[in-house]
Amino acid sequence: MKNRVFSLMLKALFVILLILVAAPIVNMLISLSPGLIKYVFQDKDIVRSIFFTLEASFYATLFGLLLGIPAAYLLARNDFWGKGIIEAIVDIPVMFPHSAAGIALLSIYGSRFIFGKFFALFGIEFVDTAMGVILGMFFVSFSYLVNSAKEGFKKVDVHLEYVAQNLGATRFQAFRRVVLPCSFSDILSGMIMMWARGLSEFGAVVILAYHPMTAPVMIYERFTSFGLQYSKPISVIMIYVSLIIFIVLRFLQHKMKVKDTGKR
Amino acid sequence: MLDLKNISLKKGQFHLQDISFTLSEGEYLTMVGPTGSGKTMILDTVIGINRPLSGEVFIQGKAMNRVPLQNRPVGIVYQNLYLFPHRNVFDNIAFPLSIKKMPKRLIEKKVGETAAFLRISDLLGRSIQNLSGGEKQRVALARALVPERPLLLLDEPLSALDAITKWEIMQELRRIHREKKLTVLHVTHDIEEALFLSDKIGVIIQGELKQMGTVEEVMNRPAGEEIGQLIRKDNLFKMVYDAQRSLLCKGDFCLYKEGLEDKQEYLVHIPPEDIILSHEAVTASSARNCFKGRIHSVIYHNLGVKVSVEAGIRLVSLLTRRSFHEMELETGKEIYFIFKSNAVGVYGV
Numbered sequence: 387m388k389n390r391v392f393s394l395m396l397k398a399l400f401v402i403l404l405i406l407v408a409a410p411i412v413n414m415l416i417s418l419s420p421g422l423i424k425y426v427f428q429d430k431d432i433v434r435s436i437f438f439t440l441e442a443s444f445y446a447t448l449f450g451l452l453l454g455i456p457a458a459y460l461l462a463r464n465d466f467w468g469k470g471i472i473e474a475i476v477d478i479p480v481m482f483p484h485s486a487a488g489i490a491l492l493s494i495y496g497s498r499f500i501f502g503k504f505f506a507l508f509g510i511e512f513v514d515t516a517m518g519v520i521l522g523m524f525f526v527s528f529s530y531l532v533n534s535a536k537e538g539f540k541k542v543d544v545h546l547e548y549v550a551q552n553l554g555a556t557r558f559q560a561f562r563r564v565v566l567p568c569s570f571s572d573i574l575s576g577m578i579m580m581w582a583r584g585l586s587e588f589g590a591v592v593i594l595a596y597h598p599m600t601a602p603v604m605i606y607e608r609f610t611s612f613g614l615q616y617s618k619p620i621s622v623i624m625i626y627v628s629l630i631i632f633i634v635l636r637f638l639q640h641k642m643k644v645k646d647t648g649k650r
Numbered sequence: 651m652l653d654l655k656n657i658s659l660k661k662g663q664f665h666l667q668d669i670s671f672t673l674s675e676g677e678y679l680t681m682v683g684p685t686g687s688g689k690t691m692i693l694d695t696v697i698g699i700n701r702p703l704s705g706e707v708f709i710q711g712k713a714m715n716r717v718p719l720q721n722r723p724v725g726i727v728y729q730n731l732y733l734f735p736h737r738n739v740f741d742n743i744a745f746p747l748s749i750k751k752m753p754k755r756l757i758e759k760k761v762g763e764t765a766a767f768l769r770i771s772d773l774l775g776r777s778i779q780n781l782s783g784g785e786k787q788r789v790a791l792a793r794a795l796v797p798e799r800p801l802l803l804l805d806e807p808l809s810a811l812d813a814i815t816k817w818e819i820m821q822e823l824r825r826i827h828r829e830k831k832l833t834v835l836h837v838t839h840d841i842e843e844a845l846f847l848s849d850k851i852g853v854i855i856q857g858e859l860k861q862m863g864t865v866e867e868v869m870n871r872p873a874g875e876e877i878g879q880l881i882r883k884d885n886l887f888k889m890v891y892d893a894q895r896s897l898l899c900k901g902d903f904c905l906y907k908e909g910l911e912d913k914q915e916y917l918v919h920i921p922p923e924d925i926i927l928s929h930e931a932v933t934a935s936s937a938r939n940c941f942k943g944r945i946h947s948v949i950y951h952n953l954g955v956k957v958s959v960e961a962g963i964r965l966v967s968l969l970t971r972r973s974f975h976e977m978e979l980e981t982g983k984e985i986y987f988i989f990k991s992n993a994v995g996v997y998g999v
Contacts, residue, residue, distance in 0.1 A: 551719035553746035
């Protein structure tokens with residue numbers, strides 16, 4: 387009897403959780419109508435902000451791949467003094483308020499500050515530029531990619547690399563031809579998480595680069611200037627866009643996992 | 651072919667101490683030792699994963715300590731095989747050739763030949779996950795053989811296999827060694843593998859190479875009790891010598907042996923293959939030791955059938971399957987067992 391009560395309790399709590407989370411999403415999803423679509427696609431600012439958001443988060447993820455994969459590999463394969471501190475640094479951007487992250491970025495990449503001045507020498511500016519948006523997205527989301535890739539690399543036995551090297555591969559070839567393919571599913575998972583997190587970023591982006599306007603910033607702007615009715619269409623479209631891309635990527639990831647484990 | 655000169659190495663609390671040995675071209679050396687004795691560390695040092703603290707590894711006369719892994723002329727098969735899970739059988743075997751950027755046609759030819767040699771041609775298109783243990787073993791061997799290196803290292807390659815597959819792969823290893831004229835360094839904790847496959851046996855215990863010699867030397871003259879116990883689990887006893895009666899005794903069981911020191915304790919070994927079983931007592935023979943006992947157990951074995959006989963002490967005789975069936979032996983039957991006194995190996999304790 388006690389077991390049954392426990393089981394019922396688990397199910398009840400699970401249903402409550404589902405209702406709490408799913409209700410706002412479902413409410414938005416069912417708001418989609420031909421009129422709403424027409425309204426959104428007639429407003430060029432909204433269309434531009436949606437495409438810009440997708441593009442910026444894609445570049446942030448590419449940048450994350452370039453810098454995050456080597457970091458993840460180093461952390462997965464090596465034990466060294468201070469490793470715990472470095473792992474904490476990787477995790478910190480996820481922990482603190484993202485508006486604070488924006489302030490932190492502005493305080494160093496702003497045109498009057500050290501990194502801002504340095505990059506300005508190469509014609510790169512971050513305040514109110516697309517680069518600023520990409521930087522903000524990257525800063526708050528790269529941890530997802532690094533941590534997921536790190537776990538993926540840890541799953542690949544280091545002896546697979548040694549065997550590849552014994553068979554004539556250099557360390558780089560062993561990494562590219564054995565380690566990367568074996569951990570690709572985890573890397574892809576990290577990329578999806580990073581991309582999704584970047585796509586939804588508001589706090590850091592709005593402080594560092596209010597313009598060009600990303601979709602989340604535009605939703606906020608429409609809401610504060612015109613109210614709920616005007617911010618809802620772009621919100622609905624963003625939820626649909628995110629959902630579709632998320633489903634497609636997860637499907638690809640699942641196909642890859644199935645292929646990896648040989649369950650053809 | 652392979653020279654290890656005074657190799658010392660430390661990993662955590664474990665020390666590999668001053669390991670030196672030479673393996674000539676075409677020899678099959680099996681390094682035997684209990685789990686955690688440092689056998690795999692030796693292999694990892696030869697292929698270049700471990701850097702020795704002191705000493706030098708030479709392959710074909712060339713110093714190897716500064717040669718990176720990918721340039722050492724040596725192949726290895728590990729106990730866990732480490733086949734690449736994202737590649738099929740063909741691509742696993744072809745890996746060392748494609749790394750060298752060999753023309754595709756030549757890769758297909760070489761992979762085809764090696765697969766045929768190991769009788770796995772029908773597996774080439776298969777996924778690694780769908781293979782049996784024995785098939786995976788053959789694929790790993792093929793992958794190690796295809797670059798045609800003169801030295802092959804085997805790290806407990808048979809320990810994860812069932813008895814029948816193990817026996818098949820042991821025969822395969824013997825064939826590979828003979829036909830490819832390879833030099834092989836094999837490490838294992840199983841003395842039977844060593845006996846079946848090797849020209850030479852090395853015994854390593856707690857990071858020290860305790861003895862190295864031909865199979866006969868190590869089996870007949872183990873350098874100490876520790877090695878004796880490791881290499882001979884059957885028919886190894888401590889016995890006390892009675893010089894007046896020329897008998898070595900353990901409790902009531904005494905066997906004939908001449909010329910030992912009175913009241914001394916000896917480590918005594920009677921090779922199971924030297925014990926003959928008979929339904930009748932043998933008197934007109936040069937074998938001085940003939941005893942009556944009762945069959946305690948029968949174990950089918952790669953090399954034949956092990957019959958354990960209880961006669962005050964428990965002795966094991968190794969018979970061919972044919973002899974075993976012809977004699978119609980079974981547990982509980984009374985039987986005579988006979989062995990010559992010169993079959994009795996005696997070592998001072």
